[in-house]
Amino acid sequence: MSEDPSGAGDGAPARPARRPNVKDVAALAGVSWKTVSNVVNGTAPVRDSTRERVQRAIDELGYRPNAAGRNLRQGRSRLLALAIPEIRLAYFADLAHAVILAAKAHGYTVLIDETFAEPGHEQVVAEGFRVDLLDGVIFSPQALADSDLVAAGGRLPMVMLGEATLPVDGGTAAADHVVIDNVASAREATEHLIASGRRRIGFLGVRATETNGTGVLRHAGYKAALEAHGLPVEAFPAPAYSRPGGAEVVGALLDRFTGPDALDGLVCANDFLAIGAMHVLRAAGLRVPDDVAVLGWDGTEDGIYSNPTLTTVAPDLSALAELAVDLVLARVGGSTATPQVHTVGHRLIVRESTV
Amino acid sequence: MSEDPSGAGDGAPARPARRPNVKDVAALAGVSWKTVSNVVNGTAPVRDSTRERVQRAIDELGYRPNAAGRNLRQGRSRLLALAIPEIRLAYFADLAHAVILAAKAHGYTVLIDETFAEPGHEQVVAEGFRVDLLDGVIFSPQALADSDLVAAGGRLPMVMLGEATLPVDGGTAAADHVVIDNVASAREATEHLIASGRRRIGFLGVRATETNGTGVLRHAGYKAALEAHGLPVEAFPAPAYSRPGGAEVVGALLDRFTGPDALDGLVCANDFLAIGAMHVLRAAGLRVPDDVAVLGWDGTEDGIYSNPTLTTVAPDLSALAELAVDLVLARVGGSTATPQVHTVGHRLIVRESTV
DNA sequence: CACACAACTTCTAACGTTGAATACAGTGAT
DNA sequence: ATCACTGTATTCAACGTTAGAAGTTGTGTG
Secondary structure, three states: OOOOOOOOOOOOOOOOOOOOOHHHHHHHHOOOHHHHHHHHHOOOOOOHHHHHHHHHHHHHHOOOOOHHHHHHHHOOOOEEEEEEOOOOOHHHHHHHHHHHHHHHOOOOEEEEEEOOOOHHHHHHHHOOOOOOOOOEEEEOOOOOOHHHHHHOOOOOOEEEEOOOOOOOOOOOOOOEEEEEOHHHHHHHHHHHHHHOOOOOEEEEEEOOOOOOOHHHHHHHHHHHHHHHOOOOOEEEEOOOOOHHHHHHHHHOOHHHHOOOOOOOEEEEOOHHHHHHHHHHHHHOOOOOOOOOEEEEEOOOOHHHHOOOOOEEEEEOHHHHHHHHHHHHHHHHOOOOOOOOEEEEOEEEEOOHHHO | OOOOOOOOOOOOOOOOOOOOOHHHHHHHHOOOHHHHHHHHHOOOOOOHHHHHHHHHHHHHHOOOOOHHHHHHHHOOOOEEEEEEOOOOOHHHHHHHHHHHHHHHOOOOEEEEEEOOOOHHHHHHHHOOOOOOOOOEEEEOOOOOOHHHHHHOOOOOOEEEEOOOOOOOOOOOOOOEEEEEOHHHHHHHHHHHHHHOOOOOEEEEEEOOOOOOOHHHHHHHHHHHHHHHOOOOOEEEEOOOOOHHHHHHHHHOOHHHHOOOOOOOEEEEOOHHHHHHHHHHHHHOOOOOOOOOEEEEEOOOOHHHHOOOOOEEEEEOHHHHHHHHHHHHHHHHOOOOOOOOEEEEOEEEEOOHHHO
16 A cells, blocks of 8 residues: 555665665765764764764664674674584573673674584584684584694684593694583492492493594593402483483393393483483383482583473583683684693582482 | 784684675686675676686685675565573573574564663663664563654654553554464463363462453453353462562461461462472472362473473464564565554463473 | 667665774873 | 964775676577
């Protein structure tokens, strides 16, 4: 009916055909558009009276500097990506939350890229995923081995989470890494089980394909603790660090929970494995923690509301996220410091599953 | 030591000082930059041999069209935002996952905005959050009432999830809405409890502040089912649709689960409330489902691995996400169709908690 | 040989922004 | 009255891309 092509309502001010730009503001304020820019960015001194006049024009038109123009001019987008296997996994949702907050504190916006742990997609990320759009990437790789990253020429500032992409020989890292002390935390967690009287403790979550990943390191700490007490070591691989993964492995392992050498403790490489494991154990008529003690990693909220509640190693996620954002933004700012491995804190939260 | 300011390694090709642009590609391929543009965008016909030559140059230089330049020229960023209360809540993580996939199918990238259900921040989103950067927004509001949205002039294509921002009087919606049939699904779920012999069924999750929100509609369906059977209605408010929220409410309500009129069923407005409720019920020595049947909404994976496993109403999330993306992109493309309310499917998944 | 047509080039312009350089006015000193 | 200086404000140019128009080849057709 109306001739207004914008389709906006009647009562409200009609949607302008074109978003206002600096020139519109300048025209309304009666100054040059550069002065408007100066007011917006504080680039050059502007007289108070002029500033007020410009500000009034900005408010009246609802002017917001166009991001594309600004990005083009400045060569920066103030956009970071967080590349993770899958946002549905609680740990990564927690991580994303922490990273979004940390980035916002620096005026940065975060966009989530799900890799689904596919080597192909992870390789794409490593090689400079959306280098046309992003200022930097925070990358939590899963399938990528240490050697892969070195091959990719660092086209885009990148920070790695976890040790997976570190050279096994201890050589120079290709990018900054942020990690928790997996060996120490695994030792702590295992010591906790031993202290509560467990003697036959299994480890769930070794991975054949990993050379330097989370699972390997946690397994190493677990092994060190048991060997220090002269106790037997028994490790099982997991296809995926997920609830179904944990359920599957433990399901195929149920006969190891009966007989004279029955397992009475299970160190799981993360909370999901532990919850999947507990689910199957319960279905098989085994009691947690009475028959088997179970613990995991990540400190996800699931462990607070699981039945029984779950003992877990919780990384200091906000510290991790802030550090990762600081490091990647330092590179964006031009830093060429030698990449390093940074360790953030963790703590063991003891709950019902290991009482 | 090296004079190379890029800081790149030695073996790998040094990071170029400047990212290649169309002119660099054109020079290498021996064609005009316009031809490169034509190859990249398919704007005009190009001979196969030429196309190949250009493609080789693109690959060799690792050329990727600069997003800022392209956005500026085309007036579109191919960026959508998904505004949700909090990514850590499993339902929203599932939703984000579905939206990311749906958007990717259209060449769009998604950026997550967490509103924390703060009215202030939700208002900002409604008024055209990052209109300078985004092509559109998919918005799952929590605190926003129906009237608020109308006031905001639609500066940015927006699709709303859920009924919260619909006018109560059934008037014209200010934007497209995508919903599930909350009344019908609540009736189904409640009928399921009645069919399994429950007679004293409570509802968890009404909200005083809502006029047209999810909780109100699910309560209406619940009420309709009970009244159809002449059974008593008993509803309780929840401070937040979270596990702690569910735990808190049920914790203060434990005496309603003993005595002659003891509740033997609990319809919870979402899975989180249900899991929090089950947690407290168990701690108080009550058995689910023996003493109390419990169910929720959202179909989150938590309900598969909870103890007991949880009966839930699962929305068809991929349909919901695809529809939302289609609708918002239609607006981006210039559609001025009258906003409508679109309903997607759901199904009741029966598990242990209501056997 | 004129003509149509395809493939490509050249040229112009514009998207909105901001750094660098420059112009301008007003003040105070010489 | 001239000059230097300071505080403001302005003009210029460029970021990388693409749309459009007009011109230039080369090839094949009538």
